[in-house]
Amino acid sequence: xxxxxxxxxxxxxxxxxxxxxxxxxxxxxxxxxxxxxxxxxxxxxxxxxxxxxxxxxxxxxxxxxxxxxxxxxxxxxxxxxxxxxxxxxxxxxxxxxxxxxxxxxxxxxxxxxxxxxxxxxxxxxxxxxxxxxxxxxxxxxxxxxxxxxxxxxxxxxxxxxxxxxxxxxxxxxxxxxxxxxxxxxxxxxxxxxxxxxxxxxxxxxxxxxxxxxxxxxxxxxxxxxxxxxxxxxxxxxxxxxxxxxxxxxxxxxxxxxxxxxxxxxxxxxxxxxxxxxxxxxxxxxxxxxxxxxxxxxxxxxxxxxxxxxxxxxxxxxxxxxxxxxxxxxxxxxxxxxxxxxxxxxxxxxxxxxxxxxxxxxxxxxxxxxxxxxxxxxxxxxxxxxxxxxxxxxxxxxxxxxxxxxxxxxxxxxxxxxxxxxxxxxxxxxxxxxxxxxxxxxxxxxxxxxxxxxxxxxxxxxxxxxxxxxxxxxxxxxxxxxxxxxxxxxxxxxxxxxxxxxxxxxxxxxxxxxxxxxxxxxxxxxxxxxxxxxxxxxxxxxxxxxxxxxxxxxxxxxxxxxxxxxxxxxxxxxxxxxxxxxxxxxxxxxx
Numbered sequence: 001x002x003x004x005x006x007x008x009x010x011x012x013x014x015x016x017x018x019x020x021x022x023x024x025x026x027x028x029x030x031x032x033x034x035x036x037x038x039x040x041x042x043x044x045x046x047x048x049x050x051x052x053x054x055x056x057x058x059x060x061x062x063x064x065x066x067x068x069x070x071x072x073x074x075x076x077x078x079x080x081x082x083x084x085x086x087x088x089x090x091x092x093x094x095x096x097x098x099x100x101x102x103x104x105x106x107x108x109x110x111x112x113x114x115x116x117x118x119x120x121x122x123x124x125x126x127x128x129x130x131x132x133x134x135x136x137x138x139x140x141x142x143x144x145x146x147x148x149x150x151x152x153x154x155x156x157x158x159x160x161x162x163x164x165x166x167x168x169x170x171x172x173x174x175x176x177x178x179x180x181x182x183x184x185x186x187x188x189x190x191x192x193x194x195x196x197x198x199x200x201x202x203x204x205x206x207x208x209x210x211x212x213x214x215x216x217x218x219x220x221x222x223x224x225x226x227x228x229x230x231x232x233x234x235x236x237x238x239x240x241x242x243x244x245x246x247x248x249x250x251x252x253x254x255x256x257x258x259x260x261x262x263x264x265x266x267x268x269x270x271x272x273x274x275x276x277x278x279x280x281x282x283x284x285x286x287x288x289x290x291x292x293x294x295x296x297x298x299x300x301x302x303x304x305x306x307x308x309x310x311x312x313x314x315x316x317x318x319x320x321x322x323x324x325x326x327x328x329x330x331x332x333x334x335x336x337x338x339x340x341x342x343x344x345x346x347x348x349x350x351x352x353x354x355x356x357x358x359x360x361x362x363x364x365x366x367x368x369x370x371x372x373x374x375x376x377x378x379x380x381x382x383x384x385x386x387x388x389x390x391x392x393x394x395x396x397x398x399x400x401x402x403x404x405x406x407x408x409x410x411x412x413x414x415x416x417x418x419x420x421x422x423x424x425x426x427x428x429x430x431x432x433x434x435x436x437x438x439x440x441x442x443x444x445x446x447x448x449x450x451x452x453x454x455x456x457x458x459x460x461x462x463x464x465x466x467x468x469x470x471x472x473x474x475x476x477x478x479x480x481x482x483x484x485x486x487x488x489x490x491x492x493x494x495x496x497x498x499x500x501x502x503x504x505x506x507x508x509x510x511x512x513x514x515x516x517x518x519x520x521x522x523x524x525x526x527x528x529x530x531x532x533x534x535x536x537x538x539x540x541x542x543x544x545x546x547x548x549x550x551x552x553x554x555x556x557x558x559x560x561x562x563x564x565x566x567x568x569x570x571x572x573x574x575x576x577x578x579x580x581x582x583x584x585x586x587x588x589x590x
Contacts, residue, residue, distance in 0.1 A: 001073070001108055005080065007422020008099050016413035018403055022098055029093040041401035054142050054263030057270045058135050063400065070447070071303045074108075074121040078128025081105045088136045092143075138266050145262035154254025159243040160199045161257050162236045167193070179205050196256045203247055210248045219244050287311045292462035293452050299469040300389070300447050309473065316470035320481055323564035325578060332574050335359055335492060336567035343556035345537045352491070352533045356524050360495025367500055370507045377439045377510075380501075385457050385465050387432040387514060388446050391418030393468050393485050396475040407539035411486060414528050414535075417521055431514040438511035464569040471562070480555050483539055484562025487532040492570060493522035494529055 014020030030037065038048050046056055062079070069076050084101045108125070112118035153161070170188045177184045180201035187198060202208065207218040221228040222237050232240065287308040289295040298305040299312060323338070330338030337355050341347055370376075391414075396402070398412030420426030436443065443457075444450035471478050471485055498515050505512045522528040536559055544552050568575060 001077065001111060003420065003422050003424045003427055004104055004107060005076065005422075006416075006419050008080065008101075008104070010416050010422055011098060013398060013403065013412065016409055016416060018409050021403070022095075025095055026089065026093050029095055039401075039404070052142060052146070052260075052263045052267070054138060054267040054270070057267055058139065061135070066400070068303050070301070072124075074124035075128040077104065077108045078125040079132050081125075082129040082132035083136075086133070086136055088139065138263065141266075142263035146260075149260050149262055152255075153257070155239065155243045155246055156199060156203075156254040157257040158239045160195055162232065162239060163199065163202075164195055164257070166231065177207075179207070199256070200253065203253060208244050208247045215241075216244050216248065292459060292466060296462050296466055296469075297447075297449075297452050299466060299473070302473065312470040312473050313477070315466065316474065316478060316481075319467045319470070319565050319568070320478075320561045323561060323568040326564040326567055326571075326574075327560070329574065329578055330564060330567060330571075332577075333359070333567055333571040334573065335495075335497065335570055336488060336563075338560070338564035338567040340560065343540065343552065343560075345540075348536060349533055352487070352529075355491060356494065356529070360491065360497075364496040364499055367503055370504050373508045373510075376504045376508055377441070380435065380439065380505075380510075381441065381457050382461055384432060384436060384441070385461055386468070388429060388443075389465050389468065390428040390432065391415050392465075393472050393482055393489065394418075395472055397482070399475070402475055405539065405542055407483065407535045407542070410531060410535045410538065411483070414486070414490070414531060417528065426517075428514065428517065431517055435505075435511040435514045467565060467569065471565075478562075480539070480558035481562030481565070483532075483536050484559040484564075485566045486562075487529075487536060487559075488563045488566030488570075490522050490528040490532040492566070493518035494524060 010016070012022045014022075014024070018024060027037070038045050040059075042048075045051075051059075065072055065075060065079060081101045081104060084097065084099045087097050089095075090097050109122065112121045112125075115121060167188050170185065179187060179198065187193065207221075208216050210216055211220070215223075219237075219241055220226055222232060222240060223229060285307060287298070287305065287310070289298055289308070289311075295308075295311075298308040302308060302312075326333070326338035327340040330336065330340075335355075337351065337359065341351060371379075394411050394415040397408060397415060402408055403412065416422075418428050420428070420430070424430055433443075441456050443454055468485070468489075471482055475482065498519050502512050502515045502519070505515065520527070524530055540552050540555060540559075543555050
């Protein structure tokens with residue numbers, strides 16, 4: 001079901017092409033209708049879009065659900081089904097529906113029939129469907145209220161609305177302008193400001209008296225060359241022009257502006273409901289995992305352990321700082337070269353080429369002697385935990401607000417490949433479990449409590465996976481580091497090590513699907529390894545255009561820290577030798 005949902009998510013995101021995504025198609029439809037909106041992730045989006053509280057609450061619900069998909073999977077399925085089955089947004093925007101969700105629902109219901117919690121899950125799904133139907137009805141009612149409110153506004157009310165919107169930003173630029181015998185700057189600063197009284201005085205002021213040459217002092221001031229040009233947009237200026245003409249024609253004042261309360265009754269209901277909610281299973285405690293197993297368990301269940309986020313952030317930062325040691329010594333790596341170099345696109349591609357040919361492919365020779373079956377299986381176990389979270393480093397890339405740069409789209413596409421683009425058989429987690437099954441290695445689900453006590457995978461290798469998840473949890477704060485880490489891990493899928501693993505697995509008739517998939521999809525010609533370098537070039541090119549060379553240097557250091565932090569966990573011999581040298585130096589000082 002998770003893979004089915006991901007396939008639909010990938011389609012909604014335009015298949016890795018942001019301009020083809022549903023949000024972008026809807027934005028273009030709105031723009032064609034003359035509705036120009038800021039990006040939803042911008043801090044002042046709700047203000048500039050003049051969103052009603054009910055619309056904000058509805059949007060907050062959908063975003064909150066998207067952040068907790070593991071805890072609320074039945075609800076996610078229900079919302080996905082109901083939202084797209086109703087297709088209200090497509091109807092309103094005049095766009096074509098993109099998903100067929102009947103099969104999704106049927107498949108999920110079939111799965112619940114085989115689940116111990118099936119009856120409860122179906123009730124939760126049905127509640128989510130009912131909630132979406134209610135939300136969409138509320139949205140339609142809100143729109144109807146808005147239309148009615150806007151249609152009922154007199155031109156005086158519309159002019160007053162504009163004054164009230166701009167009043168907080170008015171200041172000394174008005175200098176000696178007076179309305180009703182009082183300086184405009186003082187009037188607007190008055191905490192007892194009365195909008196209706198001001199509009200009546202404004203109506204009677206000399207600012208609206210007709211000029212022989214046409215217009216009035218106020219509308220002249222708003223035009224190009226006037227002291228108020230640029231304060232009001234085209235639509236606002238048109239309202240003021242209409243208002244001034246009505247005053248000049250001697251028309252009586254229309255109804256004053258009244259508050260817009262569209263949707264407020266329902267918004268108040270939801271606000272009360274949220275404030276009154278106290279989930280019984282929530283408690284507050286400081287994160288203090290007993291060991292790496294418990295820390296890992298909390299990270300893969302971060303929705304249940306949000307108090308672990310500060311510890312995850314510290315762990316990620318410590319790993320990045322520690323890895324900077326390889327800026328000086330990384331050239332000695334067996335599979336990587338994290339030694340420092342100044343960034344240019346050419347220098348990066350040259351370094352990547354050298355790593356590929358000198359460290360990954362060039363040293364390859366077929367094994368003359370293959371280890372016995374037990375040793376091959378044990379070595380696979382040392383790699384398995386990292387494979388069981390394959391792609392995790394990028395799993396939050398492409399989420400809302402993280403899908404506007406070309407580099408975001410490229411990394412999102414790589415993660416989609418790791419997920420099999422929604423096809424369960426091609427999902428890399430499926431492939432590694434298939435390999436382990438061929439070795440008769442059976443593991444509980446990675447998020448389950450039983451996995452805490454699994455006895456197959458060695459404890460000393462948990463730190464590699466812990467570091468990767470800690471990076472992944474902070475896709476904004478550690479975006480650049482994730483790009484560097486991505487380069488390291490995608491190149492690691494190539495060359496000598498994988499080829500040797502394939503040879504060993506084949507000798508003992510063990511499954512090679514996971515290794516072969518990486519040798520193919522990570523290829524250096526056009527696969528993930530090459531794409532990972534191109535992502536960095538694309539990202540830094542954008543940084544250069546927006547912020548200049550100094551910003552490129554800062555971001556490059558962060559990217560290379562990410563690469564070095566991957567190298568730290570795979571270059572065991574090099575890291576151990578550096579630790580030995582440090583210990584020896586300490587002994588000499590003593």
